[in-house]
Amino acid sequence: MKKLTLSLLIISSIMIACQKTENIEPTTPKNTIEVVAPSNFDWKTTKEVTLKIIGMKDINPNIKNQLYVKSSDEKIVYYNDIINMNFDYTIIFSVPSTETNIIIEYGSKSQRINLLTNDIIYDYIVQ
Amino acid sequence: MKKFILTSILILISLFSFSQVTNNFEDGSWIYYYNRCWGIGPNSTYFGTKVNSAQNQSFNQSSVCETDNLGQVNRCILESPWINLSPGNITFNHCIPSFNGTRTLKVYIFKKMENNNTEHIHLLWSYEYLDNLQKIAIIPNSYTGNWKIRWEWEGSGGNSRGQIDNILIPGINISDPSNNCEPYTPIIIDTIYNYYPAINTSTLAFEDLWPSYGDYDMNDLVIGYKFKITSYDSYVVSVDGTFIVKADGAGLSNGFGFQFPILPSNILSVDGNGNQNGYDMASNGTELGNINKATFIVFSNQHDFMSEWNTVKGENVCPEYTFNIHIKFKQNSITLQQLSIQTWNPFMVKNGIRGQEIHLPNYEPTQLANYSLFGTGDDDTQIGVKYYKSKNNLPWALDITGNFEYPIEKNDISTAYLHFQDWILSSGENYKDWWSNISNGYRNPNFIY
Numbered sequence: 020m021k022k023l024t025l026s027l028l029i030i031s032s033i034m035i036a037c038q039k040t041e042n043i044e045p046t047t048p049k050n051t052i053e054v055v056a057p058s059n060f061d062w063k064t065t066k067e068v069t070l071k072i073i074g075m076k077d078i079n080p081n082i083k084n085q086l087y088v089k090s091s092d093e094k095i096v097y098y099n100d101i102i103n104m105n106f107d108y109t110i111i112f113s114v115p116s117t118e119t120n121i122i123i124e125y126g127s128k129s130q131r132i133n134l135l136t137n138d139i140i141y142d143y144i145v146q
Numbered sequence: 147m148k149k150f151i152l153t154s155i156l157i158l159i160s161l162f163s164f165s166q167v168t169n170n171f172e173d174g175s176w177i178y179y180y181n182r183c184w185g186i187g188p189n190s191t192y193f194g195t196k197v198n199s200a201q202n203q204s205f206n207q208s209s210v211c212e213t214d215n216l217g218q219v220n221r222c223i224l225e226s227p228w229i230n231l232s233p234g235n236i237t238f239n240h241c242i243p244s245f246n247g248t249r250t251l252k253v254y255i256f257k258k259m260e261n262n263n264t265e266h267i268h269l270l271w272s273y274e275y276l277d278n279l280q281k282i283a284i285i286p287n288s289y290t291g292n293w294k295i296r297w298e299w300e301g302s303g304g305n306s307r308g309q310i311d312n313i314l315i316p317g318i319n320i321s322d323p324s325n326n327c328e329p330y331t332p333i334i335i336d337t338i339y340n341y342y343p344a345i346n347t348s349t350l351a352f353e354d355l356w357p358s359y360g361d362y363d364m365n366d367l368v369i370g371y372k373f374k375i376t377s378y379d380s381y382v383v384s385v386d387g388t389f390i391v392k393a394d395g396a397g398l399s400n401g402f403g404f405q406f407p408i409l410p411s412n413i414l415s416v417d418g419n420g421n422q423n424g425y426d427m428a429s430n431g432t433e434l435g436n437i438n439k440a441t442f443i444v445f446s447n448q449h450d451f452m453s454e455w456n457t458v459k460g461e462n463v464c465p466e467y468t469f470n471i472h473i474k475f476k477q478n479s480i481t482l483q484q485l486s487i488q489t490w491n492p493f494m495v496k497n498g499i500r501g502q503e504i505h506l507p508n509y510e511p512t513q514l515a516n517y518s519l520f521g522t523g524d525d526d527t528q529i530g531v532k533y534y535k536s537k538n539n540l541p542w543a544l545d546i547t548g549n550f551e552y553p554i555e556k557n558d559i560s561t562a563y564l565h566f567q568d569w570i571l572s573s574g575e576n577y578k579d580w581w582s583n584i585s586n587g588y589r590n591p592n593f594i595y
Contacts, residue, residue, distance in 0.1 A: 051560045051567065052359045052524075056539035058532075060573045062507045064547040064581075065343065067488060075323065078182055083333055084324040095344050100380055100482055101335060104324055113343065113488040115547045117578045126324030143323065144181045 065113040066137055068121070070098075072108040073142040080105050084126040088112060091120045091131070104143065167229050167315040171197045174209040183321035185225025185296075186211065194222035205239045205280065205311040213308040216301030217247050222308065226295040227321030228329045231255070234316030236270070236285040236295065240309060245278040247304025253285060255293040267296075278306070292320060292329050337383070340375040342487040347372045347390060349550035352494045354396045356504045356534070356542040357523030364544060364559045365457045365552045365595070367400055367448060367494055368393035370466075373487055381478045382485050387444075387471040393595070394448045395457035395555050401425075401446040401495035403433070405512060407486055410440040414474040420445035424498055431473070436513050439491075444469050447498060457555040457595055494543070505534045507541035550581050554595045562593035 056062075070088065082105065088098040098112040104125075114121065120133045123141050132139055169184065176187040176196045185192045194214035213222035242249050256267035271285045295315060299308040322330040347370035353359070354366035370390035376383045389402070416431025423446045426434040433441040445451070454464035491509050496502035501516025510533055511517070520527035526537040535541055544550075553562040560566050565577035565588060580588065 049558075049560070051362045051558050051570075052536075052538065052540060054538060054540065054560075054567050054570055056535075056570045057573045058539050060539065060570065062541055062544065063574065064545065064578070065488075075182065078323060079319050079321070079330055081332065082322050082324060082330055083335075084322075085333070085338075096341070097344075099340060100338055100377065101333065102380075108483075110483060111486060111488065116574065126322070127326045128324055144177060146177060 066116045067113050069138045070110045071140045074106045087124040089122040165318050167319045169313045171209050171211050183227035183327035194219050195224045210309045210311040215305050217304045222299045224297040229317040230320050232316040238313040239311045241280045242275045242306045244306045249275040249301040252298045254296040257293050338377045342373045349546045351544045353542045357525035359524045362558045363553045365393045365395035368552045382475045382480045385473045389469040391467045393456045394452035398497040399447040403443040405439045405441045405491040412479040418471040504542050506543045551594045557593045
């Protein structure tokens with residue numbers, strides 16, 4: 020009798036539990052048009068990065084070289100141009116939003132920069 | 147005229163005469179000077195010389211260059227950058243702050259021969275310290291050409307260090323920090339190529355029933371695109387746009403164009419576009435009526451070259467169709483940064499009606515768009531606030547990095563890409579690779595063309 024009562028209790032608990040589960044709404048609607056997107060969502064699969072380059076003002080004013088902004092695996096060049104090492108520049112480029120860091124090359128100088136923020140500063144200084 | 151020539155000559159002579167390389171070490175950081183090609187800092191070559199702001203009593207300034215304890219390390223070196231020397235006096239302040247042990251300071255000029263890497267070195271000056279008083283060294287130099295100056299301290303016994311400050315060297319600094327501090331040689335300014343978004347194409351996917359939602363399969367027009375930007379001395383010479391039309395899941399006859407954020411007058415010519423029926427084009431290939439931003443029409447009707455939908459599995463397939471648009475720029479009119487290619491503004495023109503533009507979310511319409519359609523149907527565009535988004539903030543077009551395998555006909559994009567909605571609801575923070583990740587649980591291949 021005890022066994023029967025226990026079994027009935029277990030079965031009924033399971034049934035109650037199942038009923039509750041059935042009532043839970045799916046977290047994402049099936050049709051996209053039912054989704055309410057956050058109003059500030061930009062829908063981009065890329066992110067725009069602003070690179071501020073601080074020139075070395077007190078070196079030979081004629082020094083120019085080719086600047087490369089590359090992907091973390093160095094396979095993609097996001098931007099390249101010949102720039103003067105004395106001058107300040109602001110360069111805007113976009114990278115896939117999955118990119119976590121970039122490599123900046125200028126002549127013999129190479130530096131990996133973390134994309135913790137989309138505003139980065141480069142001053143040629145090697146620590 | 148005579149006065150002018152004389153003045154010019156005097157100015158040139160004075161400029162040449164007063165060119166000098168200086169270092170007062172006031173930045174206070176050895177890293178600062180090391181990156182400007184001074185041989186200084188705690189590495190194996192220059193071990194023991196560093197800029198020390200604690201020794202401000204020595205030369206009445208905030209910092210000096212100081213060696214380690216010469217009684218322990220015995221020898222320390224400081225080196226200048228490469229200098230194109232002029233004849234004249236090399237001067238500097240120097241001392242040993244405490245007089246104990248034996249201490250000497252020697253000054254050399256040296257250079258490496260290019261052919262065999264051997265060093266040419268000449269001793270210019272030598273001094274043995276007999277007290278701890280501050281001194282000024284004035285060293286006549288008659289050498290010219292490209293040399294480095296080297297200060298070399300030697301010592302034994304005691305604990306005194308060497309200090310130096312306020313260096314003046316007649317000549318011009320020619321070291322190139324961007325080339326391992328070797329003497330500067332001008333680079334040849336050559337043509338530069340940039341690719342946007344990358345050397346491989348990205349994808350635009352449109353829904354064409356704006357301002358109504360439609361079936362949200364995002365395949366009414368699917369275009370792979372990329373740009374090759376050719377520049378010379380930072381000015382844009384030309385832009386080559388590649389547009390690969392992949393899918394035509396539309397009953398409507400749709401066109402496609404784009405804008406650059408520059409005036410149309412900067413454009414010299416445009417080649418390679420398809421039909422532009424129904425559009426008014428200027429002689430330079432930009433669209434008339436869009437006077438603030440150069441507007442380009444790639445094609446006016448995708449049915450002209452797409453004979454099949456390419457969105458229904460099992461049905462006939464037509465090849466992708468490629469446009470190579472070549473845009474020539476007026477010489478020295480726009481720099482790479484002014485072009486700002488990442489802000490290009492692509493748009494579909496719905497069913498051949500010029501005013502019915504469909505843009506990416508939050509991209510502004512062109513001047514030729516029909517503004518009276520905003521806020522009708524499902525659209526909730528509010529000028530200056532939001533563009534081409536619905537009341538639920540949903541768009542009618544997507545710009546997707548890399549290749550996008552679009553959904554099949556009449557299937558909501560969310561049925562094909564199972565984390566698309568998670569990406570939306572997280573404002574793009576989660577599942578950033580919702581379309582490219584082929585792991586289990588990311589996509590349903592049955593609904594992907």
